[in-house]
Amino acid sequence: MPSEPHHVVVVGGGFGGLSVVKGLAGAAKKGAGVRITFVDRRNHHLFQPLLYQVATASLATSEIAWPIRNLVRDRPEVTTLLATVTGVDAAAHTVSLEDGSTLAYDTLVLATGARHAYFGHDEWEPFALGLKTIEDATTIRRRMLLAFEAAEREADPAVQAALLTFVIVGAGPTGVELAGTIAELARDTLPPEFRNIDTTGARVLLIEAGARVLGGYPDDLSDYARRSLERLGVEVRLGQAVTDVTAEGVALGDERLAARTILWAAGVRASPAAEWLQAPADRAGRLLVEPDLTAPGHPDIFAIGDTVSIAGPDGKPAPGIAPAAKQQGFYVADVIRRRLSRRPAAAPFRYQHQGSLAQIGKKRAVIALGDFKLRGALAWWLWGIAHIYFLIGVRSRLNVAINWLWIHARNQRSARLITQGSSGGKLPPPKVP
Amino acid sequence: MPSEPHHVVVVGGGFGGLSVVKGLAGAAKKGAGVRITFVDRRNHHLFQPLLYQVATASLATSEIAWPIRNLVRDRPEVTTLLATVTGVDAAAHTVSLEDGSTLAYDTLVLATGARHAYFGHDEWEPFALGLKTIEDATTIRRRMLLAFEAAEREADPAVQAALLTFVIVGAGPTGVELAGTIAELARDTLPPEFRNIDTTGARVLLIEAGARVLGGYPDDLSDYARRSLERLGVEVRLGQAVTDVTAEGVALGDERLAARTILWAAGVRASPAAEWLQAPADRAGRLLVEPDLTAPGHPDIFAIGDTVSIAGPDGKPAPGIAPAAKQQGFYVADVIRRRLSRRPAAAPFRYQHQGSLAQIGKKRAVIALGDFKLRGALAWWLWGIAHIYFLIGVRSRLNVAINWLWIHARNQRSARLITQGSSGGKLPPPKVP
Numbered sequence: 001m002p003s004e005p006h007h008v009v010v011v012g013g014g015f016g017g018l019s020v021v022k023g024l025a026g027a028a029k030k031g032a033g034v035r036i037t038f039v040d041r042r043n044h045h046l047f048q049p050l051l052y053q054v055a056t057a058s059l060a061t062s063e064i065a066w067p068i069r070n071l072v073r074d075r076p077e078v079t080t081l082l083a084t085v086t087g088v089d090a091a092a093h094t095v096s097l098e099d100g101s102t103l104a105y106d107t108l109v110l111a112t113g114a115r116h117a118y119f120g121h122d123e124w125e126p127f128a129l130g131l132k133t134i135e136d137a138t139t140i141r142r143r144m145l146l147a148f149e150a151a152e153r154e155a156d157p158a159v160q161a162a163l164l165t166f167v168i169v170g171a172g173p174t175g176v177e178l179a180g181t182i183a184e185l186a187r188d189t190l191p192p193e194f195r196n197i198d199t200t201g202a203r204v205l206l207i208e209a210g211a212r213v214l215g216g217y218p219d220d221l222s223d224y225a226r227r228s229l230e231r232l233g234v235e236v237r238l239g240q241a242v243t244d245v246t247a248e249g250v251a252l253g254d255e256r257l258a259a260r261t262i263l264w265a266a267g268v269r270a271s272p273a274a275e276w277l278q279a280p281a282d283r284a285g286r287l288l289v290e291p292d293l294t295a296p297g298h299p300d301i302f303a304i305g306d307t308v309s310i311a312g313p314d315g316k317p318a319p320g321i322a323p324a325a326k327q328q329g330f331y332v333a334d335v336i337r338r339r340l341s342r343r344p345a346a347a348p349f350r351y352q353h354q355g356s357l358a359q360i361g362k363k364r365a366v367i368a369l370g371d372f373k374l375r376g377a378l379a380w381w382l383w384g385i386a387h388i389y390f391l392i393g394v395r396s397r398l399n400v401a402i403n404w405l406w407i408h409a410r411n412q413r414s415a416r417l418i419t420q421g422s423s424g425g426k427l428p429p430p431k432v433p
Numbered sequence: 434m435p436s437e438p439h440h441v442v443v444v445g446g447g448f449g450g451l452s453v454v455k456g457l458a459g460a461a462k463k464g465a466g467v468r469i470t471f472v473d474r475r476n477h478h479l480f481q482p483l484l485y486q487v488a489t490a491s492l493a494t495s496e497i498a499w500p501i502r503n504l505v506r507d508r509p510e511v512t513t514l515l516a517t518v519t520g521v522d523a524a525a526h527t528v529s530l531e532d533g534s535t536l537a538y539d540t541l542v543l544a545t546g547a548r549h550a551y552f553g554h555d556e557w558e559p560f561a562l563g564l565k566t567i568e569d570a571t572t573i574r575r576r577m578l579l580a581f582e583a584a585e586r587e588a589d590p591a592v593q594a595a596l597l598t599f600v601i602v603g604a605g606p607t608g609v610e611l612a613g614t615i616a617e618l619a620r621d622t623l624p625p626e627f628r629n630i631d632t633t634g635a636r637v638l639l640i641e642a643g644a645r646v647l648g649g650y651p652d653d654l655s656d657y658a659r660r661s662l663e664r665l666g667v668e669v670r671l672g673q674a675v676t677d678v679t680a681e682g683v684a685l686g687d688e689r690l691a692a693r694t695i696l697w698a699a700g701v702r703a704s705p706a707a708e709w710l711q712a713p714a715d716r717a718g719r720l721l722v723e724p725d726l727t728a729p730g731h732p733d734i735f736a737i738g739d740t741v742s743i744a745g746p747d748g749k750p751a752p753g754i755a756p757a758a759k760q761q762g763f764y765v766a767d768v769i770r771r772r773l774s775r776r777p778a779a780a781p782f783r784y785q786h787q788g789s790l791a792q793i794g795k796k797r798a799v800i801a802l803g804d805f806k807l808r809g810a811l812a813w814w815l816w817g818i819a820h821i822y823f824l825i826g827v828r829s830r831l832n833v834a835i836n837w838l839w840i841h842a843r844n845q846r847s848a849r850l851i852t853q854g855s856s857g858g859k860l861p862p863p864k865v866p
Contacts, residue, residue: 042851043582043849043851060496061493061848061850061852062847062848063493065850067849072626074625080628081585081586082579082582082586099586134850138852145476149476153514192507193500193502193503193506193513195512195513395836395847398835399835399836403828406828412503412826412828414495414828416476417495417567418476418477419477419568419571
């Protein structure tokens, strides 16, 4: 009889956690073997880079999300568990779940991600909608579409103007993509459908405290992105910080902007992995991990992705993007395999930046791959092909390609549905709250 | 200056209301013309015949629902209004809206549909989920998928069995289609994904008070449908009435069936059009309309679809299905056009039954077109082709065809997402309530 297989518990089914599980493929058959419990509080893996397209009614949720247990169905050694982890007892080698039960591990991987955060202004959350989950995206979609509907019915011009003002806070990739897509929706898709309002007059503002849009990109691409947004009608405000957010709008110092739809793409806070371990974290709550991605003092606990901070040899931290999480996930799988087969430890983790891509609007995108820079229509096609390539499965790829084709050729966005909440006769309110 | 155009207010964007608006195309240009206000409390037209496929995770919501204002964007005389009608003042020729405002009409068409109903047992509603709206469908999908998830975590065999028991009440087309699809999901799609439970052991019960499944179909097709369901593992209970529904399960007289997921496909109640008009209605609340589909005593108010009852020359009422609502809608448009152009009144409305189609499972369907009857694989292909034909737009047709192809070839159902509720950090409960 072989000994018990080594039990790896992976918490979080995002890009990081999924890469750990993928990286451990085949390990079950070697030596005493491995068994994996894959825990997430949601039943699906989400392709977050395209989540803004659900929020802006371009894609359906099921085109960018897949049931986690479906992704690992061919791996008998992997058990998927829909459960919420509430804490870690590192001394006992267990994680606790929301129902009070515990789960023992030999090796633990925390890949629990991040949520949007409001720089200490949690009271802004009801008004400034963040974008991390499918429910976030359908909430934004609903609020945005209801704003146009309410404006169509509104008699008071001041209220109508506030309903037709969309403020996006934060000009990183998500903010830029949201601003560009909402501007295109108002300018290209909606005009023939409304009778009392001119949706092309909708105001889309992108507010950024820093000096540039797409701060992580080369200067000239940032500049191109800003000009492209302005050509789409977006008002780009650089070097301005939001000082208050209410149901009525936002304040930028003394200036008040009346707006009923405010989207938050400005800051994130790590999930509480560092708190669970009572380990040091940076200002955003990110656990400061060792060079091999273990938690300090806990060689059997790894942490990866948006919940950690790790500096590269140049001192710059790895960015909170999918490729970084994936690289960390595969690295951790390699470390675990080496340990199990008693091979020498791996070299410290080193993030390899593969490039940055962002879409601004139709036929407008920017790509920076090392010294190679591209912008415009060709960049936009490459952006589309790359994203379709990274989707999971032929079915999703075909459906997304069809929907993009329709947006491109006909300006029709397929998922313009105002839905939400549970059933039982309750109706969506016809007015924006 | 021509006189004011005639103002038609159409309430309800289902098959009936949409057909009225379509049937009035071009009328705006003749004589004094027509203007139309198209009111619905939801922003989308829903293809209800395929709603059970959203509930069973086969299709995405946006593949069977389209924004109403998008469908009439090329009709400048049509104004779409997202609003809830709360009453009709026939004397004043106005309808009242939920915000207290009123809308004046020259001609009013009520096409407000029906909701599921519980034969006087409204207390069953929280436990027996009906299927009329997109939210109903995503609620059923969520509850059904959560039941499998909870069963995977459950240690108590009795609770596990109740979680894996699915009861469908009512064996009309919706009940049959739900039962067959859930059985296939448990039998073909889910087995490789669970480690602690055998989903092929899930119990699917279809309970019908009448003597047959698909009561409206010829005897031999009913019989075929029952046998097909049984071959899929569905327990068909005929001639048995549900006498109680609780969180624990259903009662059939003295027998109690422990089940955590109960779906209601047994009865409907008309929307309150008859109450608004204080006009006579049948037991299900359906307004008894005149032979020209006007409300008794109100020649300027038409009512159509599931909110009315009208008997054919044979005394049998027109069924509550899409073709009946469509025929009534086009008939009403014709009556209105004749009145506006002072042509003779139309002959009384007569429902033409075009046929009945229902899918039971993969390669199993029944079709009854007059004397022509078909069942089996060919019927299933025709069923699929007919439904794709009736969808709106090439984009939806392609996406649905792709998803069906995947189900057929790979047993993969594309929309197996547990989502719902608004965002803000709240999580879906991991356990079935």
